[in-house]
Amino acid sequence: MSKYSRDLKIIIANEFLAGESSETLSKKYAISSRQIRYWSQVVAIHGDKSFQPTAHLRHAQARLQALKLMWANDWSLGHTSAMLNLVSPGLLFVWLDRYREKGFSGLEYQSRGKPSMKPSRIVSTHCNDEKTVEELKEEIAYLQAENAVLKKWEELRQTKRQQTKKKR
Known part of the structure; x- marks a missing residue:
């Protein structure tokens, strides 16, 4: 905004x-x-x-064309940005800087915001009756590992509580 x-x-x-x-x-x-x-x-x-808003300038090819237009006509960043109806000349400067640093791949659109911290866990769409033996074994191994982690976490919490009681 x-x-x-x-x-x-x-x-x-x-x-x-x-x-x-x-x-x-x-x-x-x-x-x-x-x-x-x-x-x-x-x-x-x-x-x-x-x-x-200029949606066509989200594509790397269009951004490269904008930079080429500036170079071909020997225009300044400000004049080129004005000709392209950009919100700020700083936007064109960012494209130019990324192009010099990474080449064409630097002009690709980058999503904004913070990436999700949750690991993407593949959930099988099969019900338990339709799963193969290997899928069931894999699921059991995953659940056992998850259970072991939770038990260890609880054990560490209890140990910490006991240590704080001893200090008092």
Whole structure:
């Protein structure tokens, strides 16, 4: 989620394009003047379609094309980002940095968020009557190991309790 709404960006950019200075708007809205100038550049190019999500840029090939467009036309990060209607020129900088570091594979979309800590346990869809002998043996071995771990954990807990009682 963006820090500033799309509507606010367009309003501030239109005020700048109407002749208000970026420093005045910066003080009025507590936003950097550089950010305001970037927003106004995007609005000047794209108008009402500014800051719309660009799903096609999630693909590595499209990101590479964006970088090639910048290199071919000798554009700056800011101008290229404005031409591509990106939320921030920083996004293009990240792509460029990843491309220099890892090549094309660095441009692949990476999922966000914290990965799950739970191990993926394969659960058989067979009922007990349909399982083979090997599947049943494997399940018994797993349950025995799980039981042993729980017993050891309980034993350690009791030992710890006894030690704390002795200290008192």
